[in-house]
Amino acid sequence: MQKHLWYDATQIYIGGVWKSPAGGQQLPLQNPSNGQEIGSIARGTAPDIDEAVTAAQTALDGEWGRMSALERGRILTRIGQLVGTRLDDLAMIEAMDVGKPLTQAKNDAIALARYMEFYGGAADKIMGETIPYLDGYTVYTLREPHGVTGHIVPWNYPMQIIGRSVGAALAMGNACVLKPAEEACLTALAFVALAEEAGLPPGALNVVPGSGEEAGAALTAHPGVNHISFTGSVGVGKLVQKAAAENVVPVTLELGGKSPQIVFDDADLDAALPFLVGACIQNAGQTCSASSRILIQRGVYDELVARMGVSFDGMISAPAQMDANLGPLISARQKEIVTGYTESGNDLRIAGQGRVHDDAPDDGHYVAATLFADVPPDHKLAQEEIFGPIQVAIPFDTEEEAIAIANGTDFGLVASIWTKDGARQMRLAKSIRTGQVFINNYGAGGGVELPFGGTGKSGHGREKGFEALYGFSTLKTVAANHG
Numbered sequence: 335m336q337k338h339l340w341y342d343a344t345q346i347y348i349g350g351v352w353k354s355p356a357g358g359q360q361l362p363l364q365n366p367s368n369g370q371e372i373g374s375i376a377r378g379t380a381p382d383i384d385e386a387v388t389a390a391q392t393a394l395d396g397e398w399g400r401m402s403a404l405e406r407g408r409i410l411t412r413i414g415q416l417v418g419t420r421l422d423d424l425a426m427i428e429a430m431d432v433g434k435p436l437t438q439a440k441n442d443a444i445a446l447a448r449y450m451e452f453y454g455g456a457a458d459k460i461m462g463e464t465i466p467y468l469d470g471y472t473v474y475t476l477r478e479p480h481g482v483t484g485h486i487v488p489w490n491y492p493m494q495i496i497g498r499s500v501g502a503a504l505a506m507g508n509a510c511v512l513k514p515a516e517e518a519c520l521t522a523l524a525f526v527a528l529a530e531e532a533g534l535p536p537g538a539l540n541v542v543p544g545s546g547e548e549a550g551a552a553l554t555a556h557p558g559v560n561h562i563s564f565t566g567s568v569g570v571g572k573l574v575q576k577a578a579a580e581n582v583v584p585v586t587l588e589l590g591g592k593s594p595q596i597v598f599d600d601a602d603l604d605a606a607l608p609f610l611v612g613a614c615i616q617n618a619g620q621t622c623s624a625s626s627r628i629l630i631q632r633g634v635y636d637e638l639v640a641r642m643g644v645s646f647d648g649m650i651s652a653p654a655q656m657d658a659n660l661g662p663l664i665s666a667r668q669k670e671i672v673t674g675y676t677e678s679g680n681d682l683r684i685a686g687q688g689r690v691h692d693d694a695p696d697d698g699h700y701v702a703a704t705l706f707a708d709v710p711p712d713h714k715l716a717q718e719e720i721f722g723p724i725q726v727a728i729p730f731d732t733e734e735e736a737i738a739i740a741n742g743t744d745f746g747l748v749a750s751i752w753t754k755d756g757a758r759q760m761r762l763a764k765s766i767r768t769g770q771v772f773i774n775n776y777g778a779g780g781g782v783e784l785p786f787g788g789t790g791k792s793g794h795g796r797e798k799g800f801e802a803l804y805g806f807s808t809l810k811t812v813a814a815n816h817g
């Protein structure tokens with residue numbers, strides 16, 4: 335299958351034109367649910383990136399660069415409306431490409447539409463300020479686009495990450511070059527085709543699929559790129575930041591985490607349970623904000639671990655089309671990594687474990703969801719990002735101990751606190767080193783309006799919400815001496 339509905343998966347999209355990649359080569363496209371090759375995608379390389387950056391610069395010098403914020407916002411809103419008419423199609427595409435259960439894939443499409451709606455409405459609401467200064471002066475600030483923005487997107491939530499990053503960048507009037515992940519680029523192509531249909535001018539958004547080493551590295555090193563936003567691994571994040579340093583351009587890095595949920599003895603366990611488990615097994619654990627550590631106060635530890643274990647026992651991993659709790663992992667490589675982690679817990683107690691559905695094809699990349707209990711906080715399983723459906727339960731006695739364990743990894747992306755004690759809620763919200771704190775809920779990935787990003791090895795910069803619009807723009811100060 336080469337043609338996917340309303341776009342061509344084998345091509346790249348530059349300057350409003352669908353074309354073959356400069357090198358004329360393709361990369362295999364695989365369905366993670368059965369391991370089958372189902373077609374191919376363009377293998378974009380440095381010449382394609384160069385052409386895309388030029389097209390973006392041309393757009394900035396032309397219609398797109400001159401367009402009012404109001405009109406940009408209207409186009410984004412129209413894109414969101416068009417996405418809204420294709421939710422089921424987009425979900426089908428994503429399910430096939432990423433292995434995501436259909437309901438979860440559809441939620442991603444809904445989020446993409448919502449990002450466009452949000453940033454469409456926000457485009458003309460970012461303002462500068464006037465600054466009191468010397469007598470005879472009027473001073474004001476202007477929020478301006480960086481220019482050409484590069485967007486490197488991973489495979490785990492293509493639609494949501496495109497929405498939050500490209501949506502905010504376009505709202506501020508940047509022209510974008512998007513490099514989707516080689517494992518999952520179909521919805522990026524589907525999306526840009528819808529953006530074109532909604533009236534986005536040529537060159538405002540260019541999409542170049544290809545490998546990280548080729549297209550990705552070429553994009554981050556390109557001297558014509560004025561801002562880079564990257565979501566992916568810590569290792570590649572460092573490479574991206576080094577490349578950006580060479581050109582002295584800003585970067586936003588979102589590099590995942592080891593996010594804790596902290597449950598105190600007085601917590602409403604019935605309310606907490608679905609969030610505790612769901613925030614880990616969603617997207618088979620391949621979520622930057624996956625809650626892979628559950629810290630539980632000793633008084634409710636045994637009861638809660640037992641209840642979570644029952645939930646895990648019921649978790650089924652199955653092909654995306656079966657819409658079970660979990661789909662397959664993205665690739666054989668990811669399955670190998672996650673299986674290695676599961677094996678590293680051989681000395682630990684398993685409190686609950688799901689199973690792979692009997693009808694799941696042998697060549698699909700399935701793993702069983704697993705809950706490990708009584709895990710020492712310094713154990714590899716409690717320290718490293720696994721990116722699979724593996725959760726650890728860690729007991730604690732005091733609030734101080736909970737804070738120390740929560741802060742005891744290299745990461746800091748999301749945390750949640752489950753307690754009815756208002757003062758404790760405030761103390762912990764302040765003490766935990768992280769980008770987001772949820773109190774008596776857990777918003778894994780969700781919340782288009784909520785600024786999102788990390789501390790420590792989870793990265794820096796903020797996406798989502800209004801905050802992203804500041805990140806995707808630069809501030810100019812104008813001081814006029816009128817005597």
Ligand code: TXE
Pocket residue numbers: 486487488489490513514515516544545546547549550551552554565566567568570571573574588589590591621622623671719720721
């Ligand atoms: O990530 P990569 P991978 C973490 C997660 C996962 C691990 C490996 O722990 O197990 O990373 O996943 C592009 N220059 N996360 O290998 O390689 C690549 O093409 C420029 C967390 O898939 O970082 C893709 O588009 N770009 C994360 C993107 O980077 C390069 C989501 C991510 O790929 C490049 C994904 C290079 N040299 C993985 N090399 C999260 N924060 O949610 C690769 N890329």
